[in-house]
Amino acid sequence: xxxxxxxxxxxxxxxxxxxxxxxLDVLLRDGLVAKVDEKIVPPKGAEIVEAAGLVVAPGxxxxxxxxxxxxxxxxxxxxxGTAAAAAGGFTTVCAxxxxxxxxxxxxxxxxxxxxxxxxxxxxxxxxxxVSKGLKGEELAEIGSMKAEGIVAVSDDGKGxxxxxxMRRAMEYASMFDLPxxxxxxxxxxxxxxxxxxxxxxxxLGLAGxxxxxxxxxxxxxxxxxxxxxxxxxxxxxxxxESLDAIRNGRRHGVDVTCEVTPHHLTLTDExxxxxxxxxxxxxxxxxxxxxxxAALVAALADGTIDCVATDHAPHHSDExxxxxxxAPCGVIxxxxxxxxxxxxxxxxxxxxxxxxxxxxxxxxxxxxGLAGGTLAEGAAADxxxxxxxxxxxxxxDGFQSKAKNSPWVARTLKGRVERTWVAGHEVFARxxxxxxxx
Amino acid sequence: xxxxADAPPDVPPDRPHVFSKKDLLDIDSITEDDIRLVLDTAESxxxxxxxxxxxxxxxxxKLVANLFFESSTRTRFSFEIAERRLSADSIAxxxxxxxxxxxETLLDTAKNLMAMSPDAIxxxxxxxxxxHVLARELSCAVINAGDGxxxxxxxxxxxxxxxxxxxxxxxxxxxxxxxxxxxxxVARSNVGLLSKMGAAVTLCxxxxxxxAEIERTGAIVVSRVEExxxxxxxxxxxxxxxxxxxxxxxxxxxxxxxxxGLTPERxxxxxxxxxxxxxxxxxxxxxxxxxxxxxxxxxxxxxxENGVAVRMAVLYLLIGASGxx
Numbered sequence: 001x002x003x004x005x006x007x008x009x010x011x012x013x014x015x016x017x018x019x020x021x022x023x024l025d026v027l028l029r030d031g032l033v034a035k036v037d038e039k040i041v042p043p044k045g046a047e048i049v050e051a052a053g054l055v056v057a058p059g060x061x062x063x064x065x066x067x068x069x070x071x072x073x074x075x076x077x078x079x080x081g082t083a084a085a086a087a088g089g090f091t092t093v094c095a096x097x098x099x100x101x102x103x104x105x106x107x108x109x110x111x112x113x114x115x116x117x118x119x120x121x122x123x124x125x126x127x128x129x130v131s132k133g134l135k136g137e138e139l140a141e142i143g144s145m146k147a148e149g150i151v152a153v154s155d156d157g158k159g160x161x162x163x164x165x166m167r168r169a170m171e172y173a174s175m176f177d178l179p180x181x182x183x184x185x186x187x188x189x190x191x192x193x194x195x196x197x198x199x200x201x202x203x204l205g206l207a208g209x210x211x212x213x214x215x216x217x218x219x220x221x222x223x224x225x226x227x228x229x230x231x232x233x234x235x236x237x238x239x240x241e242s243l244d245a246i247r248n249g250r251r252h253g254v255d256v257t258c259e260v261t262p263h264h265l266t267l268t269d270e271x272x273x274x275x276x277x278x279x280x281x282x283x284x285x286x287x288x289x290x291x292x293x294a295a296l297v298a299a300l301a302d303g304t305i306d307c308v309a310t311d312h313a314p315h316h317s318d319e320x321x322x323x324x325x326x327a328p329c330g331v332i333x334x335x336x337x338x339x340x341x342x343x344x345x346x347x348x349x350x351x352x353x354x355x356x357x358x359x360x361x362x363x364x365x366x367x368x369g370l371a372g373g374t375l376a377e378g379a380a381a382d383x384x385x386x387x388x389x390x391x392x393x394x395x396x397d398g399f400q401s402k403a404k405n406s407p408w409v410a411r412t413l414k415g416r417v418e419r420t421w422v423a424g425h426e427v428f429a430r431x432x433x434x435x436x437x438x
Numbered sequence: 439x440x441x442x443a444d445a446p447p448d449v450p451p452d453r454p455h456v457f458s459k460k461d462l463l464d465i466d467s468i469t470e471d472d473i474r475l476v477l478d479t480a481e482s483x484x485x486x487x488x489x490x491x492x493x494x495x496x497x498x499x500k501l502v503a504n505l506f507f508e509s510s511t512r513t514r515f516s517f518e519i520a521e522r523r524l525s526a527d528s529i530a531x532x533x534x535x536x537x538x539x540x541x542e543t544l545l546d547t548a549k550n551l552m553a554m555s556p557d558a559i560x561x562x563x564x565x566x567x568x569x570h571v572l573a574r575e576l577s578c579a580v581i582n583a584g585d586g587x588x589x590x591x592x593x594x595x596x597x598x599x600x601x602x603x604x605x606x607x608x609x610x611x612x613x614x615x616x617x618x619x620x621x622x623x624v625a626r627s628n629v630g631l632l633s634k635m636g637a638a639v640t641l642c643x644x645x646x647x648x649x650a651e652i653e654r655t656g657a658i659v660v661s662r663v664e665e666x667x668x669x670x671x672x673x674x675x676x677x678x679x680x681x682x683x684x685x686x687x688x689x690x691x692x693x694x695x696x697x698x699g700l701t702p703e704r705x706x707x708x709x710x711x712x713x714x715x716x717x718x719x720x721x722x723x724x725x726x727x728x729x730x731x732x733x734x735x736x737x738x739x740x741x742x743e744n745g746v747a748v749r750m751a752v753l754y755l756l757i758g759a760s761g762x763x
Contacts, residue, residue: 199651201649201650202649202650202651203466203626204566204588205566205585205587205589205626206566206586206587206588207587208649208650210650276567276570276571276573277566277571318543321543321545322544323563323565323567323568323571324566324567325566325586
């Protein structure tokens, strides 16, 4: 599979960590980026990859995925989830804690790390729970989990309703230098709503949750972060009011960052009406209005939103075949993130190529203090090679993921991942294209 | 009047018998022409219902499966009577609950039924959108007999028939619809249909039970029932259920009656010749005073009677005219 030396020749190297955008050669050696330069002479025995017309970038980093192992292996495993990541150009993923058992103690965190080492194709870092069993009552064993390698804490999947517990979580996690990641949802306001509340939910007769169910929680936690002088990361931000709360916090010096998903950037609640209650469009937070969607795109471009995270949430097709109100929330996103963003944001020039790579790679790596996000000489050789002109046709059978719950099935999108390397090892090659020996 | 050889009796032959859709899922997706076609056809069906022998062979050999996943008496009986009067064979499947509680998905149930080749499935379900999923997956006609809090299209059609029979037309009428709008599939279907047909609809109910952006239907939305009823030609009262709002819709039945109940005094605010409608079942003394429900302006039982005719019309238009046309 891999070579000790790989020379990626003549690609457009885009490295936001050094604001570099230039046609160059990249030499990977012994798991590291050995050299980035014009016309590198291939070392003896090196694999040569011709990259003319393609983009060479630091591998993508996803702060928010659900790998489902342990406990829900029928939906996804660390092996299949990381194969999906590799196929999407991701070299590092952060696995959320809502497994069975929940990642709320050291042994479970250690299990995820070990399984990832044994079966994973890309780097996996666990995210620990904030509260035991995600119940929102008592703090999880955050310190012991940190010793096993968690990189953040989150009760993702539901909001922490008790503000007092959130305060303690922020204070406690800060001792271990771990960011608290919030799933902002006020249960009282959301009231079991299964989609965004508005004209579409009214027409469809589906219970809606108002945008305020998210933004009041963002506003609350921004103020708690101010109180505790700790850092806060808002997961899958989806409303204008949440963006306002984040901007307001920053104006007052609060250390708050946030991520947005490809689906919230490109889809709206109208899809549920258009598709006739198709559960592939059921996610949490729900797809919002067009005004929200447009505001998210602008906020990603202007830097209010720090990065993109997929919230890759695999479900079995039997579960998604239930009635809309009963089907579980979530879409898979690892294998479509790049083409979705190229097609919907890069091609229409809402985002520059530099910013696109930054929000997928450099920025998320920096937020959680992870290696990667750079092609600086001496850095780990986590690299993605992609095209912005070739197209990806999304089909149910084309996924590496076990799941097929993608809202983009049957769509043809500009942008295609060609190859992915982790620590210099090739972990994905489209069509297994034969390497040219030098 | 010339009659085509293959046209069934008792249906006006001067109109093309073409319904624009394979299914009747909601009012939202059908045209004004579809609505007129159903209403006109229902008039002929109504005549059959008044004969001594109330049965025609129109749907002989057709199989209709009635799937009722939510308790219903009047709608289920109404469909069954409609099917029998048109000589269709019908089977009934009743079970409470959703896919989750039954342990078999709705789709599996329906696919099993489909293997028995029904011509139509009549579906009542507690989840909004359930008939849409079936319609997408199955080749037979799907008729929505009420889905969750979404729509109840045959109810709106029978209401329209009742209004038209009483007022001669629908366009230009002022129609007040009062009650729990948020959870009412009857309200959704009626607002859609009446607006399409040119009536001016006023919606009224507790602010807590009005769905988001409901004014985008084109209806006028008010909170005082007196304002809604004022000079109305039609007063339609919806069933309210306290548990629907999770206990947060309104504080008590008593207070609801005080603030929103249709009393004889409030009835006087509407036009002298106004009609009073209710889709049933009624909570007497909560949303409507018995004196009004049983009063001279009440057309509540006519609604039930027209329900059979409308459902006969829908069945005929969806599965009766197929094949050799």
